[in-house]
Structures are given as structure tokens and as C-alpha cells.
Amino acid sequence: MTTFNADDLTGLLIEWGQGDKAALDRLTPLVYDEIRRIAHRYVQREHEGQTLQTTALVNEAYLRLAGSANIAWQNRAHFFAVTAQVMRRILIDHARRRHYVKHGGEAQRVAFEVAISEAAQMSEPRAAELLALDEALDELAKLDPRKGRVVELRYFGGLNLEETAKVLAVSPMTVRRDWRAAKAWLYKRVMSDE
């Protein structure tokens, strides 16, 4: 339905980088398709017993969308960040649906399960875990914005430590320290809910 070209992507990433929140909405459809593509690779991998580097897949997605002529680092960093945010939104939405179904009564549950095959459903514990994590991450971001971004990029964006450091323009050591403190804080916060 929508067509776009590499310039559109670059323009949107720049706008997003300059604080234009609406750009994220317009980037979402593009990124969403890429995320699904990556997810397909993961599912395939399970069958083939390979391991995958998410960072590499996200890089690949960016090159496919932006074209090889368009590898300005800043845009790529924006792209990673956008991917992480979109990923978070999508998964949280799945979790909310699952939650909704759980609390929405038997009739709805049946309809839902017919519509979506068994394997495609998020498990209830996983949905609960994600919702708790999402909430805790929001709190952490208020307390310590950079740690919030580190977790978003690594956990939802699939970036490794080095790439995360590049996106945030800090040293890998800083990311490592942020990560362990954030992990401790989040784990404690999530566990205390249960």
C-alpha cells in the first residue's frame, strides 16, 4: 500500500533523531516488516540448529531498506534505536492481548485461539513477564535515562554490547556497567511484584 524509497527512510530517521515523535509512527510499518523477517529467520534457525546474531540481522535489515549508498553512521544508529522501540511496542502489545484474553472470559479465549494458531500465542507467564518488565523499564528510564536506553537497545533491539555503545556514543565499558546495574535493578523490581 505504501511505497517508499531510501530517501524517505533517511529523511524520517533524521526527523526522528531531531525529536519528531511522529516520525516513529511513520517508520513503524517499515520496521515492522523487517522485524517479522528477522523473526522468520529465528524460527528457521530453530529447525536448523544454528545460532544467530541479532545485531547482524538488524544491520542487514538496515542495508536492505536504506541501500548500500546510504550508510551514514548516524542514520544507522537511529535505525537501531527505532527498531528497538518498535520491537518493544509490538511485543508489549502481544502481551497485552494475551493478558486481555486471559481476563476476557472463555468465549473470547476460544475465538482468539481459533484465530491464531497455538504456536503463535504468547504464553501467559511470558506475557506477564513482559508487561512487568515494560513497566519496570519505564521507571528505570525516569531514574536513569541512559540505562533505560541500554536495556531497550540490547534486549528489544538485539544489539550486542559494542553496537549499543556506538549507538549511544559511549564506551563499551560504560555499557557493560550500565547493563549490570540495570539488570539488577530490573530483576529486583520485577521480582518484588510477584
Next chain:
Amino acid sequence: MTPERWQKVEAVLQDALDRSPQERVSFLDEACAGDEQLLDEATSLVNAYDEAGDFIEQPAIAQDARVLVGGDIADKVGHEIGPYKIVKRLGAGGMGEVCLAQDARLDRLVALKILPAYFASDDARLRRFQREARAASALNHPNILTIHEVGESAGIRYIATEFIDGVTIRQLLTKQELSLAEILDIAEQVSFALAAAHAAGIVHRDIKPENIMRRTDGLVKILDFGIAKLMEPEAPDYRDETQPGGRTHTEAGLLLGTVNYMSPEQARGLPVDERTDIWSLGVVVYEMLAQRLPFSGATRMDTIVAILDREPPPLSEVANSHHCVSALLRQTIDSCLRKETADRLRSANELLAELKCVREELNSGASLTGSAINPSKQDAGVSSKPAARSLPRRYSWLALSLVIVLLAATAGTILYRRSETAAPANAHVTVTSGKLYSQMSEPEQLNFIDQQEQRIATMMGDRPVKLNGDAVRVIKTYVDRYAARDGPSADLGSESISEVYARARPYVPLIARSFAARKVPIIIGIYLPAIESAYRNCYENSIGAKGLFQFMPQTAEHYGVARQDMCDVEKMTPAAAHYIADSMAELGEDSESMTLVLLSYNRGANSVRNNLRQLRGTENYERNFWTLFAHRDQLDDAFRNEGAHYVPSFFAAAIIGENPQNFGLPEPPLSSLAEAGKQ
């Protein structure tokens, strides 16, 4: 915890984690000496870190890949979403996946668009979208894609629309060369639809070749009303000049990949009105003629600059050599593409009028020198009017509904405005009485319908007012539907006019008696058995096949009609007349009360009282049929799902039933039988 406190806790935590597990306890005691709370915080975090193990160490996608993949339609084929069974995937886009589905309730195919998670989770945005989409759909216009339902089934949000067997204008543009006649035809049909939408206060905002489809029979449909609004951010901050890097043109409507059709005001992020659609249609027509865009650049920015500042290359230079673009057509397109809204054509009706002039010019051949267009092809492409194209044989509304009639009475009050200069109640109507409807030219048909409506409205009460042009055209599409049917048919929904007439005839005296006794205009009752509607509860049994209206069970009971008698016309007619008379007495006879009274027939009096309150609180509320119908989504579900067809259906049936001779029926007008029935 405050950020400052967290900094302090974190410093201790980091130092502790730098030490070996054995050293940590004594380190913490020392570092937090005298601050019990700090010690507790830091200790619990150190413990949490130790316990966390591989918590969040694997990226989420590794764990949730199946969930992400499983949302694809490919996995849903054969499954059901709400009442729809997925048949196959048709495509995907930013707005979600689209598939062909079977509606089990009505045994029809629909296009089912499943909104992606990221839209479906934004309730406010989705509600806005629903409002728009329903409002557009409520117009029930032949050139606007019908939206059957915006629904949700256990967390999956979907839009079910009419399934169109056809191609988009984009596909047409890439596959074949359009003749001038075809281009004008498409432009006219789109203008026709926009005129109706604009009259109801609905702006499309995203007219482009991808959003216009042409069916294999030539009928053109505009898709995705409301989608543009869905794509927009909530409450856009249009011009925040104070923010560093604030980008005035990006906030409101820069849709991905669609800047080419954007109006200057849209590109600048200013509020838009219907003239933005006029602009976009101008761009589409230009593109169809020239096979290139009027405004384009290497990047989005360049395109926007061209839209704001440059004039398009003159059509006389760039138009396809097969198209001799007349001065008149050039002027028409120019007047769509004026940068300032004040200079642009003001309405789709104006554009439609201009396009008609162009077509007449084309037909007369006046300005065509060396045209490559074959005259006979011209006729084929142009002469079938948008409305006349929409003769769906597949209409399958089976039972008859009093609601139609009821709403029609409302139409009498809503569509017709009191006017001091209006014709007297018994104005003599000059009709081209000898001429068959099918032999009339389009202007003659419109004139005929207009005159007959005045007459019928007068028969319904004492409100001699004039219908607006759009209303006449919509009613014409319904008349055309009936008129197109010839020959007997086994299917109730596609009976010929004579069969419908014959079906109506036996009930007229009974209805006339009952309605007269309650002082409800008889004409309202007469068309009861003559009109089809989507309301088909009585269809399933033998009485229902006669085509009767439907009552709320509790209302029926209140008026002494047992459930099993609800499809019995002998018992229902007096009860209906009684109910309408009572409700009018309770809620008043002004136009909006009347609408609700009449609709309540299918819904019950309490829901009507609620709706009456809501309706009066509606923004922009006017006593105007189009406004009412366009905003019916603000009322309750029942109102939404009923309504749209009733008023034009009623008029169409009444026009035919009162003028049988113009439709080739050797029968007297039904109202003359009613006169007999009263005595």
C-alpha cells in the same frame, strides 16, 4: 527513589560488583556505614544481580520469534476471525494485512484488513479512525468503498469492507494507456464521491492512484477514507517554532511515500479542508494525462519544495500525444492546483461541473483536432454515469422494513427544509409522463426524481421543501437498481419491479386503514411491503418471505403482538401505527426526534431516549440528513448498522410505486389503492 538517591545506590552497587562475592558483604557494611537504608538497597540489588542469572540476557526476539511470525495471515487461512473465515491473503501494507474472507452470516465475500498490533494498541487513534471510516461508509455512495464493519475479535482489530474485483489506478497507469474518455470518467466518479463526502464534512486527505480502484465493470471506488487520519499522530503540534529543529512541515500529514499528492497546506502541516482533496485529485488527473507527476523531486524535500513553490510543466507540453488536452481541461486542472486554497476550486461539485463541460466538449468534438480517440470508444467510456453504473444485481436485502419507511418519514422532515418560498402543498408536478424512465437522459432522470420526491414528501405531511442535489443523486442510484431488474427471479433480493409491486399491493389497504386510524401519514405505511432492506429477520420463515418489517420483541409484546406473530403483517401493522403515533407524542415531531422515534422501532424506546440526548450533544450538529448520517457512529451500534440505506430506499420505492407507468408497469399508483383502503 530519586535520581540522586539512585546515583548514590548505584555507585555502591558498582563498587560491590567489582569485588569478588566473598568481599562484597564486608565492603557493603563499610561503604554504607551509618546508612541502614542504603545498605538494604545496595544489598538487595547485589543479591538480585546474583540471582538474575540469564534474565534478559537473550534478546527478546530469540524468545518471541514465533509470536511475531505467527501473526501472519498465511497462518490464518481457514481460520475464523469474528464471523469471517479467511480464504486467502490478498496483500500487505503499512496498514496491515488484507485477505479475502467469507462472511458466514451473509454468505458474501469481504476484504478483511487486519490492523497491525501497533495501530490496534492505540485506542484513541483507532476510535478516530472508526469515526471517519464509518462516517464515510455511512454515505453509502456508489463510488465510496463500503465498510461493512470495524470490529474486534478477542484483541484482533479488523476492518471488513466490500471486496472489489478490480485494479487500482496505479496499476492501470503502469499497465495500460488510459484514453481521455476513461480519464474523465474516473475523475468524474471520484469528484462525485468527494462531493458527497465533503457535504458530510469528511475529507479524505490521501487521494492518490493507490487509493482509487476501478472495478471490471468500470465503476470507480475511493478506498480508505479515514486511513489518512489514522496515520497521523494524535493532536499534532502543528508549528512549534520554539523547538530547536522543529520541522513545521513534518508534523501533520507527511505520510510515508505519499508526498507527491499532498497539497501545499498539507505539506506545510496546516489544517486542511476539502480543498486538499481537490488538489490531490488534480495531481492524479494530471498524472493520468501526462503519465508523469506535476510535482516531483529527487527526495521528499525536493518534492515538497516543488509543491510549495513551482508551477507544474504545462500539460500542453507533457501530455501524452494521444490526448489532445483542450484549453478547458487545462484550466480545470490548473484550478485544482492553485497553491492558495482561496484561489482553488471551492468544491468537488464545482470540479464535477467543469469536468462535465470538458466531457461535453469532448463528445461534441469541438476542440479536438487530430484526436486519436475513436468516437465510439468515447461514448462507451463516458456516457455511463457514475450513478447508473452502480446497478448491483447482487443486492440481497430481503425482508421489508418498516424502519425504512419510518426513517423515510424522517427524511421528509430532515431532507426537506421549511421554506417560505416553497411550492404549495399540492403543487402541480409536471412529469414527462409518457416517457419511460429508462429512456430518459440523465438530466431528465434527475429532474424526474427531484419532482417526484417533492410530491411524495408533500404526501407525507405538510412540508414542501426542496431536496439538495446530492440527495437526489443518491436516491437515483437506488431507483436505478430497481429499474435495472428485468424478468422474474427466484431470489427475493433481485425480484423484478413488477414482482415487488405485486408483493406490495395486497397489503396496501390494511396498512392504509391502520395508519389512518393513528393519524400517521399513510404514505409511510404503503411502502412497507415494497421496499427491500438489510433487515431480514422475517425472511427465514414463510411469512417473512412476504417481506415484512421487524419489531423489537419487547416492543411487540407491549403492543400486544406475540413473538410468533411478529412477522404477521395483519397483526404488526396496527401495532406499528400505534407505536409510531405514541412515540411521536412522547418525543416530539421535530426532525431529529422523529428520526430516533422511527429508528427505535427496531431498537426499543430506552435506547432512543439515550440517542436523542447524545445526538443533541453532538458537535457540529445540524438538522441535516447528511450530517446526521455521517455522524451516526456517535450514536449506538444499532443506529450505525441500520439506517444508511433506508431513506434513499424508501424514496426509490415510493417513486416507482407512485409512477408505475414510467417504469413500464400497467398498474395504478399504490397510493390510489390506499385511498380505497381507507374507506
